[in-house]
Amino acid sequence: MLNFILNKEVVRTEERPGMVLLEFIRDVKCLSGTKEACREGECGACTVLVGRRRADGSVSYKACASCLLPIGDVDGCHVVTVEGLSGPELTLVQRLIVENSASQCGFCTPGIVLSLTGFCLCAEKLSFEAAVDALDGNICRCTGYAAVRGAARALCERLSAAPSSPEKRLPELIAGGVVPEYFRDIPARLAGLEAAPSAAGKDAVIVAGGTDLFVQKPEQLLDGELCFLSKRSDLDYIREDGGVLRVGGAVTIEDFRLSAPVRKHFPALEKDLLLHSSAILRNKATLAGNIVNASPIADAAIILLALDARLVIEGGGKKREAPLSKFFLGYRKTGLACGELVCEIVIPLLPRGARYNFEKVSNRTTLDIAAVNTALRLTAGPDGVISDLRVSAGGVAPVPLLLDLGAFKGRRPDAETAKAAAAASEAAVKPIDDIRGSAEYKKLLLGRLVEAHFNGEAA
Numbered sequence: 028m029l030n031f032i033l034n035k036e037v038v039r040t041e042e043r044p045g046m047v048l049l050e051f052i053r054d055v056k057c058l059s060g061t062k063e064a065c066r067e068g069e070c071g072a073c074t075v076l077v078g079r080r081r082a083d084g085s086v087s088y089k090a091c092a093s094c095l096l097p098i099g100d101v102d103g104c105h106v107v108t109v110e111g112l113s114g115p116e117l118t119l120v121q122r123l124i125v126e127n128s129a130s131q132c133g134f135c136t137p138g139i140v141l142s143l144t145g146f147c148l149c150a151e152k153l154s155f156e157a158a159v160d161a162l163d164g165n166i167c168r169c170t171g172y173a174a175v176r177g178a179a180r181a182l183c184e185r186l187s188a189a190p191s192s193p194e195k196r197l198p199e200l201i202a203g204g205v206v207p208e209y210f211r212d213i214p215a216r217l218a219g220l221e222a223a224p225s226a227a228g229k230d231a232v233i234v235a236g237g238t239d240l241f242v243q244k245p246e247q248l249l250d251g252e253l254c255f256l257s258k259r260s261d262l263d264y265i266r267e268d269g270g271v272l273r274v275g276g277a278v279t280i281e282d283f284r285l286s287a288p289v290r291k292h293f294p295a296l297e298k299d300l301l302l303h304s305s306a307i308l309r310n311k312a313t314l315a316g317n318i319v320n321a322s323p324i325a326d327a328a329i330i331l332l333a334l335d336a337r338l339v340i341e342g343g344g345k346k347r348e349a350p351l352s353k354f355f356l357g358y359r360k361t362g363l364a365c366g367e368l369v370c371e372i373v374i375p376l377l378p379r380g381a382r383y384n385f386e387k388v389s390n391r392t393t394l395d396i397a398a399v400n401t402a403l404r405l406t407a408g409p410d411g412v413i414s415d416l417r418v419s420a421g422g423v424a425p426v427p428l429l430l431d432l433g434a435f436k437g438r439r440p441d442a443e444t445a446k447a448a449a450a451a452s453e454a455a456v457k458p459i460d461d462i463r464g465s466a467e468y469k470k471l472l473l474g475r476l477v478e479a480h481f482n483g484e485a486a
């Protein structure tokens with residue numbers, strides 16, 4: 028039995044945990060405000076809010092694509108659809124959409140309303156830039172984005188006096204008509220809900236964000252035994268520990284991207300990880316899922332390879348540690364045995380004299396996987412010569428690849444070295460022709476991106 032609150036109503040359901048929330052909302056609950064289009068996380072029409080209890084009892088709301096979200100994952104949560112925002116009057120977001128003529132056919136509008144409402148509830152800073160980032164997964168095919176941005180800008184102006192901390196913002200958002208009054212009681216109502224523990228059998232499929240799984244095999248998962256990592260609050264942490272960051276296996280890309288330790292030690296990642304999918308997916312997708320999925324173009328895997336990350340793997344009551352560089356064994360094959368779980372990712376802080384950079388080329392800037400992506404960690408000694416060089420490359424091999432550029436140690440990281448490293452990188456890979464580009468294009472692209480690592484402004 029799954030228990031959650033859908034808008035105002037407590038839902039107790041025997042539906043299978045692998046049923047996607049979009050189907051439950053539309054077909055079981057007959058709430059048709061949430062729209063169905065791509066069913067692959069690509070359009071944002073199905074966006075809903077998922078509110079999860081924080082350790083302090085308050086509720087953290089995130090906008091998510093309901094087409095890739097199994098209902099087992101919202102057990103114990105508050106799910107909000109556009110019907111849950113309805114009252115006698117339009118909400119502030121809805122009003123500003125009307126005033127700015129930001130809706131034409133209206134198909135995308137519920138998703139946009141939910142993404143902007145989620146932004147009001149969870150963004151650390153209610154800035155226009157952050158509002159636009161929050162909308163990066165919502166596609167509109169007829170209004171035009173200028174009007175939608177106009178509504179977002181007006182929203183940020185109206186909320187400029189709201190408290191900066193999302194945990195303290197709810198009373199102002201209720202008073203300002205952003206969310207209805209009943210949101211005030213949700214923390215207490217969620218505290219009284221019983222959430223079932225997740226399946227833990229050896230054969231249970233581990234569902235982290237589900238953003239790969241529910242694109243790849245939704246039918247199989249419907250009847251499968253599923254282990255939801257969102258229920259493993261013990262795996263939801265990011266902490267600095269000596270010379271490393273320790274990131275739990277359930278941490279989402281968005282929480283990682285915006286976390287204080289990442290901002291402090293790897294400030295460029297805040298922008299770099301905006302290139303991973305879109306906010307409604309990053310709010311669910313995890314770093315560990317990106318690694319275990321073992322796609323040759325996985326952005327987080329490429330970044331973490333260059334950063335010399337290690338994995339802590341749990342299974343059979345034991346833990347072992349493995350370098351990420353040895354984890355990928357072949358196309359979509361990893362060193363994970365049946366029943367094992369990546370419980371932690373260990374990321375060494377940048378050594379003295381080191382810098383990091385990430386480059387990605389895809390057909391569109393956001394919501395697109397890479398044709399080629401690559402990251403660099405370059406360490407120079409006090410004499411200015413390279414003492415360590417790690418360059419990863421995606422889209423050019425069956426696995427996320429760490430290039431062997433050891434021969435460049437001892438050289439100055441100047442334009443001549445950049446050109447030589449680019450040539451060496453091109454020579455080291457054998458990409459294949461596919462939908463994202465020809466083998467020749469990808470080889471050349473990798474060379475240009477490696478050169479850009481040396482020449483660009485790297486953090």
Ligand SMILES: Cc1cc2nc3c(=O)[nH]c(=O)nc-3n(C[C@H](O)[C@H](O)[C@H](O)COP(=O)(O)OP(=O)(O)OC[C@H]3O[C@@H](n4cnc5c(N)ncnc54)[C@H](O)[C@@H]3O)c2cc1C
Pocket residue numbers: 067068069232233234235236237238239240241242256276277280302303304305308311312313314315316317318319320324325326327363367368369370394395396397
């Ligand atoms: C529209 C769209 C756009 C996308 N854009 C990008 C992009 O730009 N860049 C990119 O890199 N990816 C992209 N992806 C792919 C996907 O979002 C990422 O790979 C994501 O990080 C996967 O994480 P997840 O938590 O959702 O994984 P899940 O789907 O939950 O799991 C993926 C696999 O890993 C296993 N698994 C998950 N966590 C663990 C764990 N801790 N231990 C052991 N096994 C585990 C699961 O069993 C499953 O086999 C996109 C996907 C979609 C649908």
Ligand code: FES
Pocket residue numbers: 062063064065066067068069070071072073074092093094095
């Ligand atoms: S239906 Fe397109 S993102 Fe869900």
Ligand code: FES
Pocket residue numbers: 129130131132133134135136166167168169170
């Ligand atoms: S208003 Fe028609 S798709 Fe956005």
